[in-house]
Each structure stands twice: as structure tokens, then as C-alpha cells.
Amino acid sequence: MIVQPVLVVAAALFSLGIYGILVRRNAVMVLLSIELILNAVNINFIMFDTMLADVLMQGQIFTIFIITIAAAEVGIGLAIVLMLFRNRQTANINEFDLMKW
Amino acid sequence: MEIFEIVTYFVLLLLVSTAVRVVTTSNVIHAAISLVFTLALTSVLFLLLSTEFVALVLVLVYIGAVIVLFLFGIMITRAPLGKNAELDNDKNKKLGAAIAGSIFFLFSYILVNGFEGEVVITSGSSTELLGEILLSRFVFPFELVSFVLLAALIGGITLARKDEALIDEDQV
Numbered sequence: 059m060i061v062q063p064v065l066v067v068a069a070a071l072f073s074l075g076i077y078g079i080l081v082r083r084n085a086v087m088v089l090l091s092i093e094l095i096l097n098a099v100n101i102n103f104i105m106f107d108t109m110l111a112d113v114l115m116q117g118q119i120f121t122i123f124i125i126t127i128a129a130a131e132v133g134i135g136l137a138i139v140l141m142l143f144r145n146r147q148t149a150n151i152n153e154f155d156l157m158k159w
Numbered sequence: 160m161e162i163f164e165i166v167t168y169f170v171l172l173l174l175v176s177t178a179v180r181v182v183t184t185s186n187v188i189h190a191a192i193s194l195v196f197t198l199a200l201t202s203v204l205f206l207l208l209s210t211e212f213v214a215l216v217l218v219l220v221y222i223g224a225v226i227v228l229f230l231f232g233i234m235i236t237r238a239p240l241g242k243n244a245e246l247d248n249d250k251n252k253k254l255g256a257a258i259a260g261s262i263f264f265l266f267s268y269i270l271v272n273g274f275e276g277e278v279v280i281t282s283g284s285s286t287e288l289l290g291e292i293l294l295s296r297f298v299f300p301f302e303l304v305s306f307v308l309l310a311a312l313i314g315g316i317t318l319a320r321k322d323e324a325l326i327d328e329d330q331v
Contacts, residue, residue, distance in 0.1 A: 059163070059164070059167060059207070059208075059278065059279045059281065060164075060277075060278055060279075061274045061277040061278065061279055062270065062271050062274055062275070062277075063167075063168065063171055064167075064171065064204070065267075065270040065271075065274060066267045066270060066271065067171045067174055067175055069262075069263055069266035069267050069270060070175050070178070070263055070267075071174070071175070071178050071197075072262070072263075072266065073259040073260065073262045073263035073266070074175075074178045074179060074181070074182050074259065075182070076255075076258060076259045076262055077182055077255045077256060077258075077259035078181065078182035080251050080254065080255035080258060080259070081182070081247050081248055081251050081252055081255040082182070082246065082247060082248070083245065083246055083247060083248045084187065084236075084246055085236075086187070086229065086232045086233055086236060087187065087190060087246065089229070089232075090181060090190055090191065090194055090229060091181070091182060093194060093221075093225065094178055094181060094182070094194070094197070097197065097198065097201055100201070100213075100217070101201060101204065104204075104205055104208055104210050104213060105208065105279070107210070108208045108209070108210065108279050108281060109277060109279050111280075111282070114292055114296065115285065115288065115289050115292055118210055118212070118213050118285075118289055119289070119292065119293055119297050121213050122212075122213060122216055122293070123300065123304055125213075125216055125217060125220050125221065126220070126304050126307070126308065127304070127307065128221075128225070129220055129221075129224060129225055129308075129311075130307055130308055130310075130311035131311075132225050132228055132229070133228065133311050133312070133315045134311050134314055134315055134318070136228055136229070136231070136232040136315075137314070137315040137318035137319040138318060139232060139236060140232070140235060140236065140318070140319050141318050141319065143235070143236045143237075144321075149236040149237075150245075152248060
């Protein structure tokens with residue numbers, strides 16, 4: 059299997075995630091875009107792990123840790139969004155300007 | 160070998176198209192469902208690279224748990240279901256596309272030039288070895304991650320719970 063197409067697709071997923079973060083207005087949609095970025099990173103890790111044929115399989119182990127941390131991040135992120143929604147009655151990030159100077 | 164390559168390219172093509180749908184659709188539920196397809200296709204890609212344990216973890220944790228959390232979040236924050244023109248910030252669209260496009264071209268230029276002619280030789284199953292390594296050499300980070308999950312659990316409960324003290328203050 060040739061390496062380049064997979065890496066280019068991972069780069070495409072990463073930039074689509076960046077686009078989603080910049081453009082989306084709903085905070086839950088921004089969290090979805092962050093998941094897309096983490097997924098691109100996972101693809102890169104697995105690809106390089108298989109390519110280098112690492113004896114310790116550090117790419118796969120790191121990917122498992124990333125998936126775990128991502129699950130924790132989503133839990134906390136959605137709790138924060140929920141809290142903001144309860145206080146402001148909206149989930150639009152352009153209306154959260156409490157810390158804006 | 161020929162059919163293997165065709166399947167890989169097909170999976171990659173579908174992966175990009177579903178990911179585009181996640182960030183461009185104007186329907187929140189469709190975005191979450193498209194993310195399910197993106198993750199499922201990523202899992203297929205991992206299977207093609209013969210890393211079956213990570214593929215199964217991805218399906219279990221992401222499609223099983225994270226997407227359900229997202230759907231809960233969408234329902235609870237009362238994001239308008241169905242088409243919603245207010246979902247995107249139109250002012251940022253051109254800037255976002257420019258930034259994302261330049262990042263993509265920079266990355267793909269570097270990756271295509273840096274890994275020219277590299278090929279992957281997939282070996283067979285590796286789950287047994289992975290488990291041994293995870294629970295011997297990487298056992299300390301493994302246990303540490305479980306504490307991170309515990310902290311996230313407690314933090315999530317504390318954040319999402321109604322604050323009793325605040326309610327009392329309002330009533331008084």
C-alpha cells in the first residue's frame with residue numbers, strides 16, 4: 059500500500075476540522091470539528107506505526123491513549139456547553155463574550 | 160493486491176466526502192451522523208492497515224459512546240433540528256476556507272515530497288503483542304489515563320449539576 063494518499067487524506071481531515079472550528083457558530087458543532095482533527099492525528103499515528111513496523115507499537119498505544127483522552131475531553135466540553143446554555147439560553151459561541159476585552 | 164488498492168482508495172474517497180459533510184451541512188443531526196460514517200470508515204482504514212485492536216476501540220469508544228454524548232448535547236442545548244441557516248458564521252467562511260486550504264496545501268506538499276515511494280507492508284494480527292506491551296512497558300501511563308478519566312467523570316458531574324447554593328440565593 060502506498061503511503062502518500064492516506065497521509066494526504068489525514069491532512070484533508072485536519073484542515074476540514076480547522077475550517078469547522080472557524081466557521082461553525084454552535085459550540086457542539088465546534089466540538090465535532092475537534093473530533094475530526096483528533097481523528098486525522100489518529101490516522102497519521104497508525105500509518106507511521108505500520109510504516110516503521112515499530113517493535114514496541116508505540117503508534118498504536120498512543121492512538122489508544124488519544125481516544126481515551128478525547129472521550130474525557132468530549133465529556134467535559136459538553137458539560138461546559140450545557141452550563142453555558144443554562145446560564146445564557148444559547149449555545150452560539152459568538153454570544154459568549156464575557157472574557158472579551 | 161489490485162483489489163486491495165481499489166478498496167483503499169474507495170475508503171479514502173468516502174472518508175473525505177463524509178468529513179466535508181460534517182463541516183458543511185446545515186443540519187446538526189446530519190453532521191453527527193456524518194461523523195459516525197467518518198469514524199466507521201477510519202476504522203475500516205485501520206483494519207486495512209492490520210491494526211485491528213485500535214479499529215475496534217475506535218468503534219466502541221467513538222461510535223458507541225462519544226456520538227451518543229454528542230446527540231445528547233445537541234438535544235439538550237435545543238439546537239434547532241432540521242435545516243438551520245444560522246448554524247454557520249457567514250462572515251468567517253471565506254477566511255476559514257483560506258486558512259484551511261493553505262494548511263491543507265502546505266501539509267500535502269510536505270507529505271507528498273517527504274514520503275515519495277514509501278510503501279507499507281501490512282503484517283498479520285498484532286493484538287496479543289499489543290496487550291503485552293500495553294500492560295508491561297506502558298502500564299504506568301495506562302493507569303494514569305484511568306485517573307484522568309475519573310477526574311473527567313467527577314468534573315463533568317460537578318459542572319453539569321444544578322448548583323443548589325445559587326438556587327437558594329435566588330429564592331431568598
